[in-house]
Amino acid sequence: MFMYFLTIIPLCCLLKIVLKTSILHIFKKWLRLLEDKCYVYQFYKVPQFNHNIQENQLYRKISTYLNSLPCVEDNNFTNLFSGNKSNEINLVLDASQNIVDNFLGARVAWINEKDEKTSQNSFVLKIRRNDKRRILRPYLQHIHAKFEEIEQRRKEVRLFVNINDELYGNRRWISVPFTHPATFETVVMEQDLKNKIKADLETFLKSKQHYIRIGRIWKRNYLLYGSSGTGKSTFIAAMANFLNYDVYNIDLSKVSDESDLKVLLLQTMSKSLIVIEDLDSYLCNKSTALSFSAILNFMDGIFSCCGDERIMIFTMNSKDQIDPTVLRPGRIDHHIHFPLCDFNAFKSLASSHLGLKDHKLFPQVEENFQTGSVLSPAEISEIMISNRSSPSRALKLVISTHQSNSKLVSPTTSDKIKTIQSSNEFNVASKHPLWLSKSRSVRPVEETGESGMYPQGLIKSKSVRPMVESGTFGKESVNELRKFYGLIRIKSSRKKSLDFDASEK
Numbered sequence: 017m018f019m020y021f022l023t024i025i026p027l028c029c030l031l032k033i034v035l036k037t038s039i040l041h042i043f044k045k046w047l048r049l050l051e052d053k054c055y056v057y058q059f060y061k062v063p064q065f066n067h068n069i070q071e072n073q074l075y076r077k078i079s080t081y082l083n084s085l086p087c088v089e090d091n092n093f094t095n096l097f098s099g100n101k102s103n104e105i106n107l108v109l110d111a112s113q114n115i116v117d118n119f120l121g122a123r124v125a126w127i128n129e130k131d132e133k134t135s136q137n138s139f140v141l142k143i144r145r146n147d148k149r150r151i152l153r154p155y156l157q158h159i160h161a162k163f164e165e166i167e168q169r170r171k172e173v174r175l176f177v178n179i180n181d182e183l184y185g186n187r188r189w190i191s192v193p194f195t196h197p198a199t200f201e202t203v204v205m206e207q208d209l210k211n212k213i214k215a216d217l218e219t220f221l222k223s224k225q226h227y228i229r230i231g232r233i234w235k236r237n238y239l240l241y242g243s244s245g246t247g248k249s250t251f252i253a254a255m256a257n258f259l260n261y262d263v264y265n266i267d268l269s270k271v272s273d274e275s276d277l278k279v280l281l282l283q284t285m286s287k288s289l290i291v292i293e294d295l296d297s298y299l300c301n302k303s304t305a306l307s308f309s310a311i312l313n314f315m316d317g318i319f320s321c322c323g324d325e326r327i328m329i330f331t332m333n334s335k336d337q338i339d340p341t342v343l344r345p346g347r348i349d350h351h352i353h354f355p356l357c358d359f360n361a362f363k364s365l366a367s368s369h370l371g372l373k374d375h376k377l378f379p380q381v382e383e384n385f386q387t388g389s390v391l392s393p394a395e396i397s398e399i400m401i402s403n404r405s406s407p408s409r410a411l412k413l414v415i416s417t418h419q420s421n422s423k424l425v426s427p428t429t430s431d432k433i434k435t436i437q438s439s440n441e442f443n444v445a446s447k448h449p450l451w452l453s454k455s456r457s458v459r460p461v462e463e464t465g466e467s468g469m470y471p472q473g474l475i476k477s478k479s480v481r482p483m484v485e486s487g488t489f490g491k492e493s494v495n496e497l498r499k500f501y502g503l504i505r506i507k508s509s510r511k512k513s514l515d516f517d518a519s520e521k
């Protein structure tokens with residue numbers, strides 16, 4: 017009995033030590049090293065970028081696949097990131113870590129490498145030579161299928177912004193989940209126009225074969241134009257959510273030259289919206305290092321054909337001063353106008369923001385709007401949000417703000433401004449760079465008067481141009497005039513400098 021205790025107790029203690037410490041782990045590691053020495057291995061390197069600095073799709077797929085493996089949890093070092101949902105936590109393999117996977121009874125290892133010189137990341141697949149023929153192709157197909165499955169499940173739209181930082185090596189974009197809640201339902205816009213755009217996007221999605229047949233790149237370019245705060249950015253968000261496309265927002269001021277812009281394009285993915293906001297200010301103020309031809313090439317040059325199923329969106333406050341070559345079909349397929357708030361738009365905002373379908377003050381608001389639109393949806397929306405606890409107060413504020421803003425554009429003032437504006441147009445044209453239309457013989461598209469099958473704002477380029485709805489040109493002009501005198505609230509410093517330039521003349 018004594019002998020029994022003498023052997024069993026130390027054995028139990030030893031077992032406990034082996035199980036609770038890393039001895040077993042070290043032993044397993046030695047065994048694996050020994051096993052490795054007995055086999056011949058084949059290595060396959062998957063760099064993150066190819067020679068054209070384009071992202072290697074296989075790298076992305078492998079990264080997504082490996083991060084979905086349960087064994088990521090058992091790795092020595094794993095990054096933790098919060099997910100989309102408030103209580104979600106994602107485990108992401110660290111750049112210095114390796115991972116072992118099993119497929120069809122074979123053991124494969126992935127080594128995560130970083131080149132010190134180029135800061136380029138790569139995955140290296142280590143596979144036994146004996147298993148290579150049997151499993152390599154099916155394994156890669158398995159990764160591809162899993163990636164598609166994960167992407168389907170993920171359905172997470174991401175927002176990419178361009179970076180210019182050596183720390184990131186060849187990587188030119190960083191991204192965050194795109195969580196903007198705007199949808200086509202929440203954007204206030206003429207219903208007919210909204211339906212036309214939705215139908216156009218749906219047709220685009222189904223048209224891959226058509227584009228191939230006619231020898232065109234499967235992409236579409238939109239111009240959204242209108243005063244500040246009329247919903248252009250919100251509409252882009254609604255488009256991204258509708259299409260479930262990632263958004264690549266290009267800040268041209270961070271782009272050093274044309275080849276830099278090409279690299280950016282090469283690193284975008286299919287199924288994406290490529291957005292340049294305030295293109296007019298880049299063209300007019302030359303606040304980018306890019307030449308005019310570089311911007312034109314970007315819009316429909318040979319590089320814009322890398323990848324497919326993409327939509328390019330450009331926004332402008334006004335396109336009056338823009339050279340028509342920028343706006344020609346191919347560069348811009350559809351022009352969408354975002355007007356200031358009219359009574360119908362006001363009612364939609366009152367319904368969504370205040371829950372009001374009708375109110376005793378509505379006739380008074382309508383009467384106000386009959387004198388013309390002077391407030392942007394952003395301004396009205398802000399009044400309603402700040403006063404949502406008291407709808408009557410919100411409506412009274414809308415009325416008084418509308419009245420005070422209207423007074424700023426009195427007939428005498430407007431006439432005065434009109435005269436100055438015409439001379440300004442000439443001056444601005446002579447002062448601006450080459451691509452701004454100098455000659456007023458090129459009339460803005462609204463003025464051509466060609467009737468469109470399209471509702472106001474959605475202008476089919478060149479061949480179909482919209483008839484100016486009575487008052488539309490007036491509204492735009494009034495807004496331009498007000499901007500000219502700096503009478504409206506100016507949101508960005510870029511816009512400020514534009515207005516300042518004009519008023520100085």
Ligand SMILES: Nc1ncnc2c1ncn2[C@@H]1O[C@H](COP(=O)(O)OP(=O)(O)OP(=O)(O)O)[C@@H](O)[C@H]1O
Nearest residue numbers: 202203204244245246247248249250393394397507
């Ligand atoms: N048509 C609209 N429908 C719904 N909300 C709108 C609309 N227009 C503006 N808003 C509201 O006003 C705010 C500003 O709008 P947004 O940034 O989209 O305007 P913008 O035209 O892009 O302005 P900017 O040219 O200054 O960038 C947003 O928070 C949005 O909710």
